[in-house]
Amino acid sequence: xxxTNLTTGQDVxxxxxDSTFQHPTxxxxxxxxxxxxxxxxxxxxxxxxxxxxxxxxxxxxxxxSASPGDYQNLKSHxxxxxxxxxxxxxxxxxxxxxxxxxxxxxxxxxxxxxLDVEKSWDSNDHIAFLIGCSFSFESALIEAGLGVSNITxxxxxxxxxxxxxxxxxxxxxxxxxxxSMRPYELGQIEAVKEVTRPFELTHGEPIAWGWKAVKDLxxxxxxxxxxxxxxxxMNGEPFTEESGEVPVFWGCGVTPxxxxxxxxxxxxxLGHLPGHMLVLDLxxxxxxx
Amino acid sequence: xxxTNLTTGQDVxxxxxDSTFQHPTxxxxxxxxxxxxxxxxxxxxxxxxxxxxxxxxxxxxxxxSASPGDYQNLKSHxxxxxxxxxxxxxxxxxxxxxxxxxxxxxxxxxxxxxLDVEKSWDSNDHIAFLIGCSFSFESALIEAGLGVSNITxxxxxxxxxxxxxxxxxxxxxxxxxxxSMRPYELGQIEAVKEVTRPFELTHGEPIAWGWKAVKDLxxxxxxxxxxxxxxxxMNGEPFTEESGEVPVFWGCGVTPxxxxxxxxxxxxxLGHLPGHMLVLDLxxxxxxx
Numbered sequence: 001x002x003x004t005n006l007t008t009g010q011d012v013x014x015x016x017x018d019s020t021f022q023h024p025t026x027x028x029x030x031x032x033x034x035x036x037x038x039x040x041x042x043x044x045x046x047x048x049x050x051x052x053x054x055x056x057x058x059x060x061x062x063x064x065s066a067s068p069g070d071y072q073n074l075k076s077h078x079x080x081x082x083x084x085x086x087x088x089x090x091x092x093x094x095x096x097x098x099x100x101x102x103x104x105x106x107x108x109x110x111x112x113x114x115l116d117v118e119k120s121w122d123s124n125d126h127i128a129f130l131i132g133c134s135f136s137f138e139s140a141l142i143e144a145g146l147g148v149s150n151i152t153x154x155x156x157x158x159x160x161x162x163x164x165x166x167x168x169x170x171x172x173x174x175x176x177x178x179x180s181m182r183p184y185e186l187g188q189i190e191a192v193k194e195v196t197r198p199f200e201l202t203h204g205e206p207i208a209w210g211w212k213a214v215k216d217l218x219x220x221x222x223x224x225x226x227x228x229x230x231x232x233x234m235n236g237e238p239f240t241e242e243s244g245e246v247p248v249f250w251g252c253g254v255t256p257x258x259x260x261x262x263x264x265x266x267x268x269x270l271g272h273l274p275g276h277m278l279v280l281d282l283x284x285x286x287x288x289x
Numbered sequence: 290x291x292x293t294n295l296t297t298g299q300d301v302x303x304x305x306x307d308s309t310f311q312h313p314t315x316x317x318x319x320x321x322x323x324x325x326x327x328x329x330x331x332x333x334x335x336x337x338x339x340x341x342x343x344x345x346x347x348x349x350x351x352x353x354s355a356s357p358g359d360y361q362n363l364k365s366h367x368x369x370x371x372x373x374x375x376x377x378x379x380x381x382x383x384x385x386x387x388x389x390x391x392x393x394x395x396x397x398x399x400x401x402x403x404l405d406v407e408k409s410w411d412s413n414d415h416i417a418f419l420i421g422c423s424f425s426f427e428s429a430l431i432e433a434g435l436g437v438s439n440i441t442x443x444x445x446x447x448x449x450x451x452x453x454x455x456x457x458x459x460x461x462x463x464x465x466x467x468x469s470m471r472p473y474e475l476g477q478i479e480a481v482k483e484v485t486r487p488f489e490l491t492h493g494e495p496i497a498w499g500w501k502a503v504k505d506l507x508x509x510x511x512x513x514x515x516x517x518x519x520x521x522x523m524n525g526e527p528f529t530e531e532s533g534e535v536p537v538f539w540g541c542g543v544t545p546x547x548x549x550x551x552x553x554x555x556x557x558x559l560g561h562l563p564g565h566m567l568v569l570d571l572x573x574x575x576x577x578x
Contacts (some may be wrong), residue, residue: 050486057456059342164454165505167346167496167540170486174497197339197459204343207456208463216454249543251456 008032009087012279013095019115022097023157024228024275026148030139031284033202035062035130035276036253037096037228038260039117042068045127047170051259052131054167058133058251060178060201062086062280069123074130078201078287087280090130093121098273100257105265113273120268131253132187132202133277134180136284137195138141144195146188149234156275157182158225159252163218164207166259175259179207179217180252181225183233183245192248198288209248211241222247227254227274290456297321298376301568302384302541304539308404311386313445313517313564315437319428320573322491323566324351324419325542326385327549328406328559336459339421340548343456347466347540348548349421349490351375351569358412363419367576376569381417382410387562389546394554402562406529409557420542421491422566423469425573426484433484435477438523438534445564446471447514448541452507455548464548468506468539470495472522472534481537487577498537500530512535516543516563517563 006021009032025034040048045064052061056239063086066073071092074083092140095151098113101120135157138148150157157180162179180203184192189209214222223230223240231247239245247267257271272278295301295310298321304310309370314323329337334353341350352375355362360381363372374405387402390409423446427437439446451468469492478498486494503511512519512529520528520536528534546560561567 050489050493053489054346056345165497168494170494198344200339202338205457205459208454 002030009279009281010089013087013090016097017091017094022115022236024155025097025277025279026135026138026145026275027151029279032055033062033280033284033287034133034135035280036257037092037128037130037135037272037278038256039092039121039126039128040260041122041267041269042125042127042266044171044260047172048129048256048260051166051169051172051256054169055255057203057207058166058253058255060133060203061129062201063130065092065127068125068127071121080286081282085286086130086282087278092278093118096272096278098276098278099271101273102261102269104267105262105269107259113276117270120221120270122268124269129256130278131256133253134203134250136202137199139284140193140195140199146184146192146195147234149183149232150229152234153231153232153236155232157228158231159227159254159274160217160219161226161258166255171264172259173264177207177217178227178252178254178258179249181231181247181249183231183239183243184248185245187282189246189248196250201287203251203253205246206250213249214247217249298568302376302379305386306380309386309406314386314566314568315424315564318568321559321573322351322569322573322576323422323424324569325422325546325560326381326408326567327545328381328415328417329549329560330411330556331414331416331420332557333460333549333554335419336461337545337549340455340458340461340545343458346492346496346546347455347542347544349492350418351380351421351490352419354381354416357414357416357459360410360417370431370571370576374575375419375571376567381567382407385565386412387559387565389560389562391550391558391560392456393556394549394551394558401567406559409415409559411557415559417577418545419456419567420545422542423492424566425491425541426488428573429484429488430481433480435473435481435484436523437452438472439518441523442521442525444518444521447520448516448543448563449508450515450547455544460553461548462553464568466496467516467541467543467547467560468538470511470520470536470538472520473537476532478535478537484537489575492540492542495537495539499535502538503536
């Protein structure tokens with residue numbers, strides 16, 4: 001469950017930094033943007049930026065390290081917003097609740113990840129990238145009375161590997177979307193689209209919805225997501241094809257983390273543990289109408 | 290074959306305007322950008338802009354009518370470039386060699402299209418959108434010694450309908466990529482990628498290549514493209530799985546034209562006939578390094 005004393009981005013970052021908070025971040029610090037973290041060797045940076053520009057729905061690039069090795073200062077990719085406004089007093093090696101470490105494209109950590117990446121961070125070379133996160137529009141869904149079932153029931157959002165191709169970019173070839181899923185009633189879907197559409201920097205409106213989409217996206221088993229918790233309905237029951245709600249899918253910021261796995265990536269890559277985001281100072285009202 | 294006297298964008302536009310030129314534009318006015326045209330009722334404009342922002346690889350938005358109904362002046366979407374620099378002395382109703390007309394999402398014209406859309410243009414309401422075209426990087430491929438088989442053999446590029454989903458945007462739901470295809474030898478593919486990668490406003494590097502990609506993209510029959518001419522190898526022979534070259538696929542600017550067909554679109558939509566582009570004053574050197 002979301003601790004109610006963590007109401008700002010800085011609250012969550014400081015509690016993560018000293019490891020008093022180690023959990024998923026959905027529902028924390030309402031109206032503050034949350035970001036996916038992906039930390040790459042500088043030699044991979046230009047291909048990665050291109051990957052983001054060519055796939056802005058799953059990979060909306062918000063900011064990056066001000067220079068290689070810098071874990072404190074950000075260069076903004078959001079027009080009209082400075083790196084300082086996105087987040088200040090940062091330690092990108094410690095400020096997410098949990099991290100993953102990859103060596104030459106293979107996970108080094110267990111699936112629960114680790115609490116910081118201080119030892120793995122290369123202060124001469126690593127560049128951190130911040131990617132928008134769909135948690136940012138969840139407050140809006142809740143305020144519109146549409147609800148978010150996993151938040152109501154204190155769970156991480158379910159995330160699925162799909163077969164939907166990303167647009168290739170440099171060394172990042174043949175990669176596919178990861179999607180997040182939230183169940184809604186059929187009659188709510190138009191409203192869900194409307195509410196999330198303006199959040200362009202955090203995946204915006206759904207990319208697909210309904211049971212046919214599960215097949216089209218090549219999702220193996222809707223009841224067993226590859227990341228996050230198993231899906232639940234609004235009433236807390238397990239979500240299945242019989243439960244009366246339908247799945248709604250958004251581009252997910254785990255996509256770039258998934259995309260930098262495998263043979264094309266050399267060296268040490270770091271990222272947040274899915275669902276355990278970097279929470280920013282930037283608020284929704286600063287970037288969305 | 291490309292007439293050699295049409296060396297600038299304005300040459301092609303004026304010859305199209307007086308109907309002395311009525312053919313596909315690959316190879317014309319080398320180093321000038323070519324654009325796909327899609328002309329929509331103003332009520333569809335904001336959804337269409339969102340479609341482009343969410344799908345920049347097949348739908349790179351270069352410019353639009355300066356105001357609803359304006360067929361002479363452009364508002365640029367390219368940072369640092371004005372509408373006047375993109376093309377001046379325009380008549381968007383006549384300056385493409387051939388057009389298509391759609392009523393409520395259904396084609397009105399035969400598959401050869403028509404020579405202008407003066408009568409169909411609504412001077413109070415229609416907004417023209419210019420989308421980047423992969424013909425823009427063909428000169429670069431030729432100069433790099435890689436060749437472009439359809440240009441060598443005087444044919445239009447083959448274009449295929451795929452099952453690869455676009456990211457939904459407003460009323461534009463469940464739409465799919467159209468791709469252009471050029472055959473290359475396996476050993477040339479890395480160079481083909483390198484040469485086309487910088488052309489980000491005109492689809493950039495390939496989205497996929499090889500025979501597995503034909504299946505992954507859901508292309509029905511590589512020898513029978515849905516748009517353009519049948520594919521030929523570098524030696525002019527028909528292109529088949531036995532011919533030793535492999536297919537390389539790029540996002541194609543026919544995608545948005547295809548995306549505005551069907552039930553979601555009301556009223557009169559106009560576009561160029563695939564392959565018969567609007568050629569611009571803007572040159573590659575103005576926008577690509």
